Amino acid sequence: MQLAAYIFPSKLLYILSFTNTNISLASEPRTANCELRTANCELRTANCECMAASSPLRFSVRRAKPVLVAPAAPTPRELKRLSDIDDQEGLRFQIPIIQFYRHVSSMDGRDPASVVRDALARSLVFYYPFAGRLREGDGRKIFVDCTGEGVLFIEADADVELEEFGDSLQPPFPCMEELLFDVDGSSAVLDAPLLLIQVTRLRCGGFIFALRLNHTMADAAGLVQLMNAVGELARGAVAPRVLPVWCREIFQGKPAPTGRPSLAHREYDVVPNTNATIIPVDEMDHRSFFFGPRELAALRRLLPPHLRRATSTFELLAACIWRARTLALQPTNPDEEYRIICVVSARGHPGFDLPAGYYGNAFAFPTAVATARELRLRPLAYAVEIVKKTKSHFSLDYLRSVADFLVAKGRPHFTVVRTYVVSDVTRAGFPDVDFGWGKAVYGGPAKGGVGAIPGVSSFFVPFVSASGEKGIVVPVCLPAAAMERFSREIERLVGDEIGEEQRKAASIRSTL
Template identity: 50%
Template sequence: MENSSLFFSVRRCEPELIRPAKPTPCGLELLSEIDDQEGLRFHMSFILFYKNNINGSELGKDPVKVVREALSKALVYYYPFAGRVREGDNRKLMVDCQGQGVLFMEADADITLEEIGDSVYLLPCPYIEELLWNVPHSNGILASPLLLIQVTRFKCGGFSFAIRMNHTISDSLGLVQFLITIGEVANGATQPSQMPTWNRDIFNARKPPRISFTHNEYSQNIFSMEAKHHSKAMIHKAFFFSHRQLLSIRNSLPSNLQNTCTTFEILTAFLWKCRTISLGFDPLDKVGVSYMVNARGRKDIQVPNGYYGNAFAFPMVLSKVGLVCDRPLGYALELVKKIKTQMTLEYIKSVADLMVIKGRPCFNTQVGSFIVADTTRVPFGKVDFGWGKPVSAGITSPVPSISFFARSKNRGGEEGIVVPIWLPPLVMERFERELKKMLDTTIYGGIISSL
């Protein structure tokens, strides 16, 4: 996806630490075995854009002041966010809760939201370096602030709220729960409508731990063809799929699959097939696909209301290359559908036990492994600081080795889904050609636009 060539300047104040507004419990809070796995030891960034509410009660109020004060009050309930992560024996992570605070920046941009235009919908965000400054020495996993926030005022009275989060403390759904609380407090609430729950022990390893499943997603020795076909160098490009294209893909399927599969499942299978063809592996080699399956709302797992830790697993299914490439799309789709059925209490307990037994390994990042995650249903639209719903909200930039599905618009204003894809450079060229052939579309610099 091409970035805009628009240039503007941002004036920032010095970063400050925002601490809980009242004294909070001190001590060590253990993260779960799901939280502290190697694959989640990175930072994720999100951004929300708000227009000036000229007809609302917030006219004349300063969003920086409103958010800063509400953030401090919300941290009373979510005090672990104000702590620092430490590592113990066997690489076990915990949060040292001493009310150290989260990093906060006040900023002003010499531009209006109207001048930025549709760029607010782009992934990656073209202006994330301006709207979320990477404070030096702030992005460590251990002993660093868990949150970095920048609120930037625009000349029109609108503003952006950008946040970077240490993924070990929370997933995107847990983060949005926290952001909704900030919004509720900003709008006058005295406490959250949904009280937070720590309870990280629900995803702890059993005693003694026992691995009861084959976890392909953590095996580093599945894809034997890696070394002879590709270097480790990877690049990413973001591809946009309009509703019309998504409907076209759905309509190409047998009627039983058209009516029983989600858009996420269909697009995942479509990309996996296209990606596998582009890899050029031997038909008898194996490839895998995996996606993050949420544990919330499942009766057998019983994640408590208000839980804001990482609550997912990402089972992987395997197939021979030739079957994915040569069979109809329905074959890949049926395999993708099986991923969700593997997510049970026993499965996620087995993942937790694997973390303890095998030293908290990373998920498989080989090129034969296609890992995706769906953020299109994360309710960023509910985050209201007093200026109404955001006009745009979501993840700001791609995460290496994971393709996050996000809602977006293309340059023509069409709504759809954008997906960053990671591949070696030469494979990426083949992937673009394969997409062009499969979709009968024109590709501009990595973004797919309907003819």
């Protein structure tokens, strides 16, 4: 099945050649046309017309040539093995993160791009595997070749102020492709830089820090650990407060016959795609939904008394969105199974004792299954109960069984057919990352629907509304017609409690 996408013509001006890698560090003018915004990019200059909140936003971005930032001191040259959780097919993709920072008078005279770049180089002495490249060996096993080549870094200037992005900074962000420029040749999983970072200075004195991570290297908590290290060194520390630990062997599967999965793993079922449910990416809308205390209370009131206090916010929201999303897709066969994959972390989970400083992927994908008919005819409590039951299956034995399964089956992708994947990053700490300018106004995933198969995933992101109300933002990616049905269903569920932030949720045509 073919995924549709916008193609930007480019002609390389020059190429730097690295080990097994060709990365273009400049390009000729390009033009991108998509619904609701036009980006005209001259050599290292982009003129953007976007939609921010309810009004047009126009600004230009001037980018310096991308550079490689290497560790500030010599680092070991070695091969380091990723875990068997890290290198599964479902994590072989790039994930974008974005952070917005206000102007701080105490930092006047300090250039955020220089501060971040210098601290990054010093951080890579401790986190030197990020300066290497991934290589694939026998059995599709991935290793990090610690070459010390470095990570890609771009500094840029935008003639826009932070306030012009609107009162509520939440995904999808306007002109994201200009705030995190995709350097030609850099987005491959193997033989390419493992991090791409762009720091864009704003006219008001604030700045935007955007990052793209090769997900095989770290999960959300591991990435925040690295970002905090950069922040601590930027603020004057000589070493990170938490020193990194590799130890990827703790999630190493055993080959057959000794390593036979001890549990069923329906997240890796091979499911025929009978209804072509993988949607062309350029036909999707991206929209964020805000759930504050009022909206969450309204949803909780839909549950019977025995579930109201026993259900976590994650379980409540995950079940609600899974059910509403399934109904919005209008399944033609009501007896087909629909899945929700809950990303459950081992960090802080009973029975796990991860080393302090471990930054690898430490989670699994326990999966709940129900038919479209069951989700439509039964109340929200039904979806909540099976989500709760599915999460309860997660344990150390479960994660070890997953590693054995992945080794035995050739590191497959989790099933994406009729599947919704949800990950909670509300406690990951993205907004708390401080490079010297204080906490981020917004920090976290740049959009939903990312992954090898676009559109199947969402994140729960911490958010403070323009009125100061704390809650959770959920970026959702759906076809336009399904998005309208989904929005109406969410509004019906929360009723009169729906907040102003919800009503103002903006959609934008995908440009993945």
